[in-house]
Amino acid sequence: MTNNIARLFTIFVTALFLATPVVAELPGSSTPIFTFDNRLTIGADIETTNPTLGNDLDFTILIENVYTENFEDVEITTWIADDNEKKVGEKIETSLEKINDGNDEELNYIWQIPGDISEGKYTLNVEVDGKWDNTNEKRTYDFSKEISFERADHTLMIDEVEILRDNVKAGSTIDASVTVLNAGTEDENNVIIELNINKLDLSVQSKLTSTLLDSRDSTQYLTLEIPENTKSGTYDLQIRVYNGYAQDVMTKQITIEGSDELMEQETSVKIADEMTPGKASVVSIKITNDDNERKVMTFEISGMDWGSARVDPSQITLDAGESVTVAMHIVPDKDSSGKQTFNLIVKEDGKTVIQNQKFEANVGGLSASSTATNLVIVMILALAVFLFWKNYRKQ
The missing domain is CATH 2.60.40.10 (Immunoglobulins)
Incomplete structure (x- = not known):
């Protein structure tokens, strides 16, 4: 009989323990009794006064770990539902590595209230998933709070x-x-x-x-x-x-x-031999289309306040892999002796691709070897244009 009474007492106490998801204390002890249900507490604070449709809702979620173990791999899902438990607006998802024992996490959110819903009462829902240190089983904690939305006159x-x-x-x-x-x-x-x-x-x-x-x-x-x-x-x-x-x-x-990095050529092309005032000098440029599409290229010369210049031909059409040589005709003014500069502008299908390819020239003496000068210009500028197309295609 005594054993039966003890067994009944044990069953009664166990049932009472499982049915009470609150922190209790053992008789004569200050040690709290925890279940999985009361290890984590969740609260919410609505910071927006009189929330209106179409505007922002500011709110804070407070999650407190009141247990003696860490709560890890935490996934927090927040959403708002109508009277029919149908979600409205965007769902917010947040991840935390863990909430340490005895610590809390405060999460601040800004949520845009949909403008196409009815004014009235809604429910703010929070779901927190994670695992306690000594178990691999996922635990879920829920929280909900009623909130009301109004419709303003002008929104x-x-x-x-x-x-x-x-x-x-x-x-x-x-x-x-x-x-x-x-x-x-x-x-x-x-x-x-x-x-x-x-x-x-x-x-x-x-x-x-x-x-x-x-x-x-x-x-x-x-x-x-x-x-x-x-x-x-x-x-x-x-x-x-x-x-x-x-x-x-x-x-x-x-x-x-932008084409700023490619358009502004940092390296000047120096013409080693001198140009003669009043006489034309021809600088040849080899242009190669290294792309896989046809290109229409146009050429202009700027910065020639010390003489006249033209490019012949001023426009070319290049098939993929094709090369064409164009010539810059430079005629220095008679009073233009000294170091001079000018710029070449290259456009592709009407869009500027090389803004200012700078050339440096000396005016005042006879050219000793125009062929060598032309060859140098061909090689340098062809390399610059080739590099441009190579980089431009990658982008």
Whole structure:
């Protein structure tokens, strides 16, 4: 009989223990009793006052490890659901290596409230997955909190932006489609959609020609032209929608492949022999198309305030692997004695690919060996153009 009573008592205590997911203490002891359910606590603090549709929601998730083991391989999933437990907006996922015993983690989030949902009550949900030190079994901890969203009178939001290419070349365009949503209760007039790169002082805008009714959206297509002389780099493309009552701003990064590194030739081509004032000197240049496509090349000479110059022919068409020799005809002025410079500009299919290939010349004496001079120029410039095409094709 005594053994039966002990067995019943054991069963009773065990059942009570499993049904109570709280931290308790043994009689006469200050040692807490932990179950898997109460080792981790989760809380949330909504920092945005009166959250409205189409605007940002700032909130903080606090996860505290109250146990004596580390909680490792932590995956945190946060989402908001409606009354039917259907997810609205974007789900947020965060990973942590571990939460040490006795420590806590505070996670700050900014979540954009969708503009096309109904105002009312929603639920903020948090799910935390991980493993305790002494077990390989994954444990999941849940938390939820009720939150209410309101609809403001005037709210414009950028609902979607599609960039045709986020990596463009100088001299081309940035093409984008922007969808603006009226998330407020009032109709909106004179809505402007704008693209700009402030660092380059570039901007383009489009104005809606009709009223944007509440809960409706409109998609506009914009093209922003990038100048040929734009330097390579990553730039912030700002997308802005606004009128006199509301606005929304979004930023995307655009990479521009400028031709600055290739266009500005750092090495000057020195013409060793002197040119004669008032007489023409001919400098031959061999151009090789090392690409696998046909090219149309044009040539110009700039910086000739000390004489006259022309390139013959000034335009050539090169098939893949083909080479052509063109000639620069230089006639120095009679009073141009001394060291002089001029630049060669090369364009491919109308786009500048070599901005300033610098040449240095001495004017004042007779040339001793024009053939040798021409040969040197052919070899050096052909190498420069070859290297340009090689690098340009890789990009």
